[in-house]
Amino acid sequence: MTTPDWPSPDDRPLESGAAAEARMRTLTRRSILWSAGAIGLSWFTIHRSATSPIAESDGIPGQLRMVLKLNEKAARGIYREDRMSPQFAASTAVELKTNGGYGLDGEIDESSHKILVRGLHNMSQAVPQDGDEPAVEITISHIKGLKPYTIVTEHKCIEGWSAVVQWKGARLRDLIVALGPATISGAEPEIYKRQNDLMPYVAMETPDGSYYVGLDMESALHAQTLLCYEMNGKPLTTEHGAPVRLAIPIKYGVKCIKRIGLIRFTRERPKDFWAERGYDWYAGL
């Protein structure tokens, strides 16, 4: 194929002769006016976004947050629970660098550690908490009593690095089924049949409340979302979140909360440590 000549021999010029230059000047003037308008408008738009007010505990300008929320809508629109984070050979797993120590101060005794649970359909087992709402208490043996799963997935940090890690733990989904979260209608929860009736969010916090994440219910129920007590074949260390942490490979690592002390099912979107510092709340991969 040959490129056509330009101007082609039968091209009829817009203007020729003495009038051509004058016409060109008119066209240029008109175009420059258009350009100035376009530059002004785009500058105004970008500047307005960049300086839109930063809501309290939001970390980025409001207009960017608005787009992140629209992106979340699009992502949840195409989300499918049967899409998995790819698995790798166990031999490719590496030592994961410890990137966050929030909420991990002090030692913790696994045998006496209690995870508080709130927002269940049936709260009759709730135990009064000192200066706080009553909560159902579960222990690590509860979690270890659920069917264990092992996955080898690529842990993706929001910073950009990634590392293949082997996780072992119970599916959060199985715990949710066992506990029965509250429903919007008030009826008995049916996890698989009437998922839309469940409280739409899950909140998790460290025992001291200094690190906290929020999850959408679909992601919490994903088959690869595990409450982990083993990493790369060894029990979790303190800095990796012992006695139990979350591994959620369909989200960025920021959602993999360590040393879980509280699980709460809720109708309101839970606060999220990194979302308050400007990051996407959804953080779904």
Next chain:
Amino acid sequence: MPGSLHKKHPLAIRWFHWINFPVLFMMIWSGLLIYWASDVYFVGSHKLFPQSFYQAMHIVEKGDDGKFHGRLALGMGWHFSFMWLFAVNGALYVLYTAISGEWRYLLPGRQTLNEALQVVLHDLKIRKQRLPKRKFNGAQQIAYTSVVTMGFGSLLTGIAIYKPAQFAWLTSLLGGYQVCRFIHFWLTMGYCAFFVIHILQVIRAGWNNFRAMITGYELIADETLAATEGQE
């Protein structure tokens, strides 16, 4: 100097081109804010960008504690806003080019390689002969087709690292998460290289050529037109 006005660049292409300019700038700038958070690429034994570069480019900013902090969250916010404009503008451009027939001038053809070589020799002042009068010469065809292909590559690798679980097939197809990140980054370096050469060439081609990208018309001197016809 008598001449005539010839339509060169359609209105749509001029808009796509000029919209892309600030959009791509925002993508590269916010991409740099993101890259800073895990700047893993080296040239020899040196990090690709030294700390002084980040400071000069305001990628990092001095906090109240006197230390320099990056702005990863802000970078992600901008990047994931402008990605839509970049994708839509790019898709419309390709669609328009395909439907209007403008692709005939842009896609490399049989004579392209030979012509591109002539352009390089001409620009290095080794060859004196006048270049064939075309909308885009062989070197331009290669450059512009490459940069559009690169844009498509950025879009694909971008999707692959943005949603590597939902589009796991794409991420695996392109070689995995870190490979996609690598390609995504180096394509950006490619744009920067393209930009430098593009600007230099626009400057050397002169005001008449540049004006055609704004007004759509190029003023061609009668003698030039006659000389090109003589070449046929």
